[in-house]
Amino acid sequence: MRKTNAATGGKLLGLYLHIPFCVKKCAYCDFYSITDASLKADYTAALIRDIKAYGERCSGYMVDTVYIGGGTPTCLGADYLSRILQAVGACFAIAENAEITVECNPESTDQAVLEAMHEHGVNRLSFGVQAAHDTELKRIGRIHDFAQAQAAVELARQSGFFNISLDLMYGLPNQTQAQFLDSVTQCLTLNPQHLSCYGLKLEPATPMGRENPVLPDDDTQADTYLAMCRLLSRNGFEHYEISNFAKPGFRSRHNFKYWDLSDYLGLGPGAHSFLNGRRFAFARDIRAYISGESIPQDEEEVSDFQRQGEYLLVRLRTSDGADMHDLENRYHVSAAPYEQVFRMLEKHGLAAHEGTRWYLTEQGFLVSNSIINAVVEAGE
Structure with missing residues (x-):
């Protein structure tokens, strides 16, 4: 990815790209994603179309964070990911020290994908691990096991990635505090620089939401949360946001764009933007996005x-x-x-x-x- 340290008047921009593909939709997930792999080529072309268009509109900005999320970006494959990253580097001014993150799922993170990301400037990976116990992973509809997560993180380090974040979830059905803390402890053996730890929130429209399983009660989840905070503090992590913990120097710079009301641009179905004091979003409709019919919705000036x-x-x-x-x-x-x-x-x-x-x-x-x-x- 082409980077520059050219002056742009101090205007910095975070860029988010949504990859709405998953091999299988998780039972709890409410993010916009689909499982129709036949649309990958057309979607990649459409996303690159908008990268070019918005690159021109944002020519006065310097992009200092890029975040490719999903869905499951790694299931797009090395070739399509490479094309997207090449387009970003060609169409936006990328800061020399830019943080460039890609979300990864263990089952779709292979050598080819890792090499492609590394070649095109990706320097931060975020793995959706969620739990270290296979029974819990199966219960929430994940298609990887913990051994695959361990292998994917190790392969990433061998491929030259040294800034790695892991996602974990607590408050799962029938999960005890001891089980969750064991998941955290096992993940710490992978030497992550960053951990995002979220409590499970069931949305009514999801399969697990319709099932409405019994979750740990509020007091149990509160005790688990505080125990997790103490454990991560003892292991050298800064608790810098409600659900996020980082080793010194490894906070997520892209997420801080959202927490600081800085300018960010989101491309892809369901992606949101806050740019020049205006907020807008694309509809959660991949076919409309591919056809070019999906124009930003809900545009408003924020007073x-x-x-x-x-x-x-x-x-x-x-x-x-x-x-x-x-x-x-x-x-x-x-x-x-x-x-x-x-x-x-x-x-x-x-x-x-x-x-x-x-x-x-x-x-x-x-x-x-x-x-x-x-x-x-x-x-x-």
């Missing part, structure tokens, strides 16, 4: 009032929190109503501050939705 609420909403998900001085400078509002709520939360051990920067504690992260709503409402 300063909306932005200040969203700033608090996303920043309080991170350990950095929200700086009241920054809030006042960005949106020309008084921070006093927000600080009043924060001080009440501090008394209950749910928030803390350093100077003008307020952040949630790990206990606060557990009830972050209600806390963030209360903080945002204070400014209304």
Whole structure:
């Protein structure tokens, strides 16, 4: 991938590309994906068409993060992935130190795919491991086993990748705290630089949502979450966002675009963008996207009032929190109503501050939705 350190007026952009293909749809998944492999060639051509078009529209930007997600990008195969990565490098100005991530599933991450990604500048991989116990993987509809995950991560390191993230899930049906912590411990033996650990949330429209299995209760999941935080802290991980943990220097730079309200462009069905103060998204319809009929939907200009609420909403998900001085400078509002709520939360051990920067504690992260709503409402 061609990279540059040319000046672009300081305008940085995160680029997200959606690959909506899966070998098999997981029972819990609500992301937009399909299993019709016959559309891969046409979809690749359509995505490259939009990469070229938006590359021209975004010529004033420097892309410093690229994230290829899904779906399952690795099931697209080495050839199509190579074409997409080549188009990105040819059509966008890519920063010399850009973080370029591809999501990988163990069963479709082979030598050819890894070599293609490495050749075209990918420098960060995110593996969907989810659990270290095969019975749990089968229960949630995954088609790999843990031995395949171990082999894929090892093959990635042999292929020159040294920034590797693993996804894990807790709160699975019949899962105990000990089982989940064992999954974390086994994943730590793979020496990841980053871990994303999510609680299972069942959407009603998914197969598992319709089945509605019994999940661990809220207290059990809260205890598991805090035990996980302690375990990862002992192993040198920074807890930098509600669900994300990183070794020093390995935070996800692309995800921080979302948490900082920075500009990002998303291409592909279901992909969202926030660009030049406007938000838009493509419909979750691959055939419309391929035909060119899918134009960005729900386009809206985001007012300063909306932005200040969203700033608090996303920043309080991170350990950095929200700086009241920054809030006042960005949106020309008084921070006093927000600080009043924060001080009440501090008394209950749910928030803390350093100077003008307020952040949630790990206990606060557990009830972050209600806390963030209360903080945002204070400014209304």
